[in-house]
Amino acid sequence: MFESLSDRLESVFKRFKGQGRLTEENIQEGLREVRLALLEADVNFKVVKQFVDRVREKALGQDVQGSLTPGQQVVKVVHDELVELLGGKTSAFDVKGSKPLTVMMVGLQGSGKTTSAGKLALYLRREHKMKPFLVPADVYRPAAIDQLTKLGAQIDVPVYPSSTDMNPVDICRDALQVAKDKGYDLVLFDTAGRLHIDERLMEELANIKAAVSPREILFVADAMTGQDAVNVAQSFDAKLEISGVVLTKMDGDARGGAALSIKSVTGKSVKFVGMGEKLSEMEVFHPDRIASRILGMGDVLTLIEKAQGEFSEDEAQELGKKFQKASFDFEDFRTQMRRLKKLGSLEGLLKLIPGMGKLTKQLGEMSVHEKEMKRVEAIISSMTMEERRKPEVLNVSRRRRIAAGSGTSLEQVNQLVKNFDQMRKMMQQVMGGKAPKGGMPQMPKMPGGRGLPPGMRMPQMPAGMEGFPGMPGMPGMPGMEGEGAKALPKSAFTKKKKNDRKKRKKKR
Numbered sequence: 001m002f003e004s005l006s007d008r009l010e011s012v013f014k015r016f017k018g019q020g021r022l023t024e025e026n027i028q029e030g031l032r033e034v035r036l037a038l039l040e041a042d043v044n045f046k047v048v049k050q051f052v053d054r055v056r057e058k059a060l061g062q063d064v065q066g067s068l069t070p071g072q073q074v075v076k077v078v079h080d081e082l083v084e085l086l087g088g089k090t091s092a093f094d095v096k097g098s099k100p101l102t103v104m105m106v107g108l109q110g111s112g113k114t115t116s117a118g119k120l121a122l123y124l125r126r127e128h129k130m131k132p133f134l135v136p137a138d139v140y141r142p143a144a145i146d147q148l149t150k151l152g153a154q155i156d157v158p159v160y161p162s163s164t165d166m167n168p169v170d171i172c173r174d175a176l177q178v179a180k181d182k183g184y185d186l187v188l189f190d191t192a193g194r195l196h197i198d199e200r201l202m203e204e205l206a207n208i209k210a211a212v213s214p215r216e217i218l219f220v221a222d223a224m225t226g227q228d229a230v231n232v233a234q235s236f237d238a239k240l241e242i243s244g245v246v247l248t249k250m251d252g253d254a255r256g257g258a259a260l261s262i263k264s265v266t267g268k269s270v271k272f273v274g275m276g277e278k279l280s281e282m283e284v285f286h287p288d289r290i291a292s293r294i295l296g297m298g299d300v301l302t303l304i305e306k307a308q309g310e311f312s313e314d315e316a317q318e319l320g321k322k323f324q325k326a327s328f329d330f331e332d333f334r335t336q337m338r339r340l341k342k343l344g345s346l347e348g349l350l351k352l353i354p355g356m357g358k359l360t361k362q363l364g365e366m367s368v369h370e371k372e373m374k375r376v377e378a379i380i381s382s383m384t385m386e387e388r389r390k391p392e393v394l395n396v397s398r399r400r401r402i403a404a405g406s407g408t409s410l411e412q413v414n415q416l417v418k419n420f421d422q423m424r425k426m427m428q429q430v431m432g433g434k435a436p437k438g439g440m441p442q443m444p445k446m447p448g449g450r451g452l453p454p455g456m457r458m459p460q461m462p463a464g465m466e467g468f469p470g471m472p473g474m475p476g477m478p479g480m481e482g483e484g485a486k487a488l489p490k491s492a493f494t495k496k497k498k499n500d501r502k503k504r505k506k507k508r
Contacts, residue, residue: 006294008037013075027059030074042226042257047085047264055081079291085260086287091244091269093216095128099185102176102212105246106205106236107220109193112248114144116220116274117190118151119282120246123272124186125157133184134159135175137168137208138192148190155279158184168192168204173211189214197232202239209240216243218271221258223247229258230265237266244271247285251276259290328424330388334380337373375408379416382406391417 012033031052038048058077095101103120105113114136121132134152136159138144145162152159160175172189179187191208194201209217219242221229229247236242245262250273263269270285380388382405387394394402394417403410 005037005041008040009034009078009295012037024060027056027074031056031059034078038260041260044227044230044257044261044265047261050264051081051085054084075295079295082260082291082294083287085264086290087263087269087285088287090284090286091271092284093124093271095124095130097215100133100176100179100187101130101185101216102187102189102214103216103218104189104191104205104209104212104214105218105220106191106240106242107193108197108222108232109141109195111193111220111222112246112274113193113220114138114147114190115151115279116218116246116248116272116282117148117188118155118157119274119279120272121152121157121186121188122155122279123282125155130186131184132157132186132188133175133179133182135172135187135189136160136162137171137175137189139164139166139168139171140192144190144192151279169207169211172208176212187212197235205240218242218244218246219268220246220248221262223249223258223273226257227261230261233262233266233268237268242266242268244269246270246272246274248274250274251281330380330383330391330420331385333420334377334388337377375406375412376416378406379403379408379413391420 012030034055035048035052038051039045043051055077058081059074093101093103105117105120107113117134121134124130125132134148134157136145136148139162145164149159151157160171160178162171162175168191175189176187189208189212191205192201217240219233219236221233223229225232233242233245245266245268247259247262247270250259259270259273273283273285275281275283379402382402383394387398387402399413399417400410403413406413
């Protein structure tokens with residue numbers, strides 16, 4: 001979403017890298033580029049002017065802190081102002097208020113209201129243990145009711161049985177009574193949209209609001225529409241007094257102007273963002289985390305939250321014990337691969353790691369390697385339970401059968417088994433304390449002997465951001481291919497190789 005803006009800002013910060021101190025001249029020059037970067041990102045021109053003025057005032061009015069360079073000081077000021085621009089603080093639902101929590105989803109047709117209703121129901125049930133109830137009140141769009149009904153079935157959430165011959169206001173009023181009678185504590189009303197705003201639409205939405213008195217009215221906007229989304233949000237707010245915004249398609253390649261402008265222009269905070277097509281890909285909007293992503297600092301907290309949703313502490317400890325005993329088998333490996341896929345694409349995960357955002361551009365073979373991960377899973381799935389739990393029983397005839405069953409070659413199966421065995425040995429050394437500090441085992445290669453894509457290493461933080469408070473520079477990650485990647489340090493493993501060579505020389 002913010003890729004082009006991040007690139008432009010990084011080039012601005014590079015200019016401050018060699019500066020000894022901040023002056024009005026170099027700040028003015030840098031802020032000119034910041035202004036152009038924000039305008040190119042489709043941010044409202046009034047918002048850009050106010051933002052640049054605040055950054056200039058703060059940058060000139062502050063002394064450079066002893067632990068920071070001038071470039072880092074500018075990054076800090078821009079970061080703080082971006083957080084304010086995006087809303088300042090996280091603004092999610094107050095789920096502790098009166099029950100049921102009633103939420104009305106409004107917006108133009110095609111903005112993603114129906115899907116967002118399903119995502120929100122799943123998120124609030126998972127995070128706050130709520131009992132959601134979905135209400136399809138769009139009787140105009142073909143299959144709108146069927147779509148929400150199917151989404152409800154996918155996530156096991158009850159849906160009010162409305163039909164196209166019913167009045168939307170009556171649907172919402174009756175559904176609210178049903179929710180109270182059955183003890184549901186969250187009711188999501190999926191209302192109708194149009195391709196444009198008209199009086200009939202607004203009158204219907206105003207009548208629904210009067211009938212059910214929703215505690216939250218969320219305007220659902222397609223982030224790909226840029227400033228148009230902000231203008232439409234203003235119109236809906238004038239008629240309905242919206243309480244917040246949901247931005248969809250935040251995983252796309254739009255310039256991000258809507259997300260950066262909407263709070264300043266409408267005064268309403270972005271509360272949730274849709275980060276993908278899966279129903280589980282709905283996140284609370286955290287201004288500080290989004291600002292960090294824009295500046296290339298990653299978003300470790302979101303990555304941790306994603307991981308905690310898939311990996312429990314007990315499972316992690318059990319896995320650690322298996323590593324120590326070298327009893328980690330193909331069954332465990334397949335389980336972890338599947339969980340990793342639930343976290344999202346490899347490209348999306350890399351963007352959450354500090355300093356790794358630019359790395360995604362180097363991964364031209366990313367899609368190929370994700371396909372090869374599927375091939376690895378196919379090979380493991382073609383094994384019997386005994387073979388997955390006891391890889392040592394995999395003789396040639398078994399491997400031929402596995403290759404035929406998975407649609408791969410015997411060579412690819414042999415390569416996977418070989419690399420898996422090497423990984424187990426290295427993990428045993430690391431977990432057993434034999435490997436040196438900083439050492440990291442080689443990642444198992446994909447079928448065909450291919451490693452990770454060229455250039456896949458942990459790069460340095462972008463210029464001007466090294467040593468940013470709380471964000472230490474990231475060293476090269478050993479054990480990964482790519483120009484500039486550091487080699488593994490000497491370990492017990494490499495010493496053993498040297499000793500073996502010495503013994504062979506003595507025998508000669």
